[in-house]
Amino acid sequence: MTQTIAPRVRTLVLLILAVAGALLAGAAPVSAHAALTGSDPAQGAVVDTAPSQVSLTFSEPIAVGDDSVRVLDPKGERVDKGDPANPSGTTYSVRLVSGLPDGTYTVAYQVVSADSHPVAGAFTFSIGAPSETTVSVSAQGSDNGLVGWLYGFGRYVSYAGFVVLAGGAAFILACWAPGARVRAVQRLVVSGWLALTSATLGLLMLRGSYTTSGKVGDVFDLELLGDVLQTKTGAALVSRLLLLAAAALFIAVLFGAYARTADAVEPDRDAEDDGGGDDGGDDGGPDKRDLTFGLALGGTVVAAGLAASWAMSEHASQGLQAGVAMPVDVVHLLAVAAWLGGLTALLVALYRAPVETPVGRDAVRRFSRLAFGSVVTLAVTGVYQSWRQLGSWSAFTDTRYGQLLLVKIALVAVMVAVAFLSRRWTQRLADARVSEAAEEAERTEATERAEEAVRAEEAVRAKEAVRAEATQRAEEGVRAKEAVRVKATERANEAVRAEATQRAEEGVRAKEAVRAEATERAKEAKQPAGTAPAEASGTSEVSEASMAVEPPKASGASGASGASDAERAEAGQDSVRAAQLARQRAAAEAARQKRLRDADPNRFGLRRSVLAEAGVAVVLLAVTTVLTQTEPGRTEQDARAATAASSSASATGQGSGAVSLTMPFDTGGKSGKGVVSIDLDPAQAGDNALHVYVEGPDGTPVDVPEVKIALTLAAQNIGPLPVAPDHVTTGHWSASRVQIPMAGDWKVEVTVRTSDIDQVTVSKNAQIG
Secondary structure (H helix, E strand, C coil): CCCHHHHHHHHHHHHHHHHHHHHCCCCCCCCCCCCCCEEEECCCCCCCCCCCCCCECCCCCCCCCCCEEEEEECCCCCEEEEEEEEEEEEEEEECCCCCCCCCEEEEEEEECCCCCCEEEEEEEEEECCCCCCCCCCCCCCCCCHHHHHHHHHHHHHHHHHHHHHHHHHHHHCCCCCCCCCCCCCHHHHHHHHHHHHHHHHHHHHHHHHHHHCHHHHHHHHHHHHHHHHHHHHHHHHHHHHHHHHHHHHHHHEEEEEEEEHHHCCCCCCCHCCCCCCCCCCCCHHHHHHHHHHHHHHHHHHHHHHHHHHHHHHCHHHHHCCCHHHHHHHHHHHHHHHHHHHHHHHHHHHHHHCCCCCCCCCCHHHHHHHHHHHHHHHHHHHHHHHHHHHHCCCHHHHHHHHHHHHHHHHHHHHHHHHHHHHHHHHHHHHHHHHHHHHHHHHHHHHHHHHHHHHHHHHHHHHHHHHHHCCCCCCHHHHHHHHHHHHHHHHHHHHHHHHHHHHHHHHHHHHHHCCCCCCCHHHHHHCCHHHHHHHHHHHHHHHHHHHHHHCHHHHHHHHHHHHHHHHHHHHHHHHHHHHHHHHHHHHHHHHHHHHHHHHHHHHHHHHHHHHHHHHHHHHHHHHHHHHHCCCCCHHHHHHHHHHHHHHHHHHHHHHHCCEEEEEEEEEEECCCCCCECCCCCCCCECCCCEEEEEEEECCCCCCCEEEEEEEEEEEEEHCEEEEECEEEEEEEEEEEEEEEEEEEEHHHHHHEEEECCCCCEEEEEEEECCC
16 A cells, blocks of 8 residues: 555655746746835936936835935936935935936836835936937846745745744644654654754845845855845844744754653544544643643744744735734734644654554544634635735736735635545544444443353363463473483483493403413412512502592583573573564564555545645645735735826826926025025925925035025915925935915025025926926
8 A cells, every 4th residue: 555655645746846846936026015106207208407316206115225226327327426315205316416418317226125025127217308328227136037036945945844843843732742752743843943944044145135136146245144134134034043943942842851741642532522632632640731831832932933023024014004914914824834734744644653653533633623723714814914915806817916816715725625525534534433443342242241251260260271281281391300310310320330340340350360460470480479569450450440430420410411501592592582473473463553554445535635735735835935925916006007197197298207496506605605406296286295405516415504495376476385394314305295286387486594694595487287
């Protein structure tokens, strides 16, 4: 069964990863969440006089740098001066050098939106009349190319790591406590932590190049890294790393102290319990309950903090109802992690859990309830986020964000449908086990009472028979052993006696032969004293014969010891063979149980449905990653409306944006000469924004003690209407909500005071409306 499933699993996983990669690689580079909604001069506009500045209005606040806005003349030379300023709201302006000749000018901008995404673009306007230009500025931003792709892939890995880390831990604590002891589940959660940590470090390094040049060589620029750390996104990434350090401690306790307290096997409860065990199988004592509660509380805090590192730096942090959207986004991310991460952990448990630690139906039921709650939470928070980001039904089909959101909703619907199938397989698995248990209980109950007495009597008889047989065998063994020993001793003694008798007889014969020979020699030599040596020799022979009797006794003892050692060696070999046989039987039993478990059609169906859910989840996560890098539908529609209005105004000739007036002045005193410029935006009846710039004779911004404005429409006897602008920066004053009651040829008077007694009033007429 396993050999058949494994190739299918690998093929499906590779297919899922290929689809996810295609989604990430094919994602359009519309990662700008702040859109240019207006400009002054407008895109493609032709103005009569050279403006003193170029203003850009975005849909949300942006971050600008020294070279964020560049204005190039027809020859490609820069004609802007100074750093971009933010005079009001989401309008940003850059000053232009004075005396610009007629021709077509190019405005190129590259900024970072408040939700951390780079915004780049370019447009042209003309002074006097359009002309040819040598400038070729691409609207392609730094988020395109290799760095942009790596940054997008890092975001996907970070989301996936968070989902696996938080969801896997939640699955263990809430659904399957024995999972803390399973090596495959441990590797899954640790892999999530490693993925999130490495992706966060990578995003931190890539961030500087991603928002500026887009060059690979700038990834290791420490100056850019320092600039990133000063931004909101950089602070969020650093905070995420600190929280991951706390998550590492959480993992160590989860797979250390908590795993030691978890039971190796969590028995399934009866069907009447309705799945029971909402405590995740925690039936331990107070210490275990306290540890579980502490891990659950600490893990929730860490997971919420990690989710907040996204919510506080991306979509939710800007736009409508940001104070509500950020907590909603945190809850949304936690629900995603609980569902998709828990699903991944369940898949690993179903395929990789050892036989001695199987995932039971109660664990699956608990996860089913957790997943249902997560889906409900996702639905509620998703509806709010969709309304906030789209704003209208038409945005579902008219904007890329809405189209991706429809794809995401469809994938969620598919996952819910597959989850319903998984729930049915879980119920079938439970029903099958309950049915088998009921049948077995009926058979047992039917025969138990009838066989109880027989079993008891047979048990007593068997026990007595075993005891009698054991006693008999013991006695027979002792008697046999004694008989062997007696027989061996008798044989040894007989051998010794026979050998001693033989040697004694040989000694006597030898002695007699010696005596006879000695007698004959004595007779021959007539020397009687010669018998002494012969007797000594005979005595020596007898002594040697008697000494030869002793060795057989030692030989008999050695034989008995050898028999005992052989018995012990044989007994040791028997014990080793018995241990090996026990291990083989245990392995065979485990393999048999695994085959039976894998052959269960209900469990096999559950595996397939959960695998299908996980496959859809991988694609869903890829779509979500692309969605977070896409301009919201509400912003895209607002930008289109602003562009259409600007194009309409240019086509009809009804105004081209702000009126710019430049007037030289001379108060007559020391440092009394200069140029004052007035910008009025949008130069229409109603609210207008007014900007005043004062420069010295050399073109550098200068401060003066006082600047006053008065507006007069002589044809209608209106005015003068005083305007008191506020000082913004060196040589720059501004006023918002300047009310111009009607259109007409208005006289704009500017009073400049350079000292306590030196001042002058200069004026020019401007067509309003």
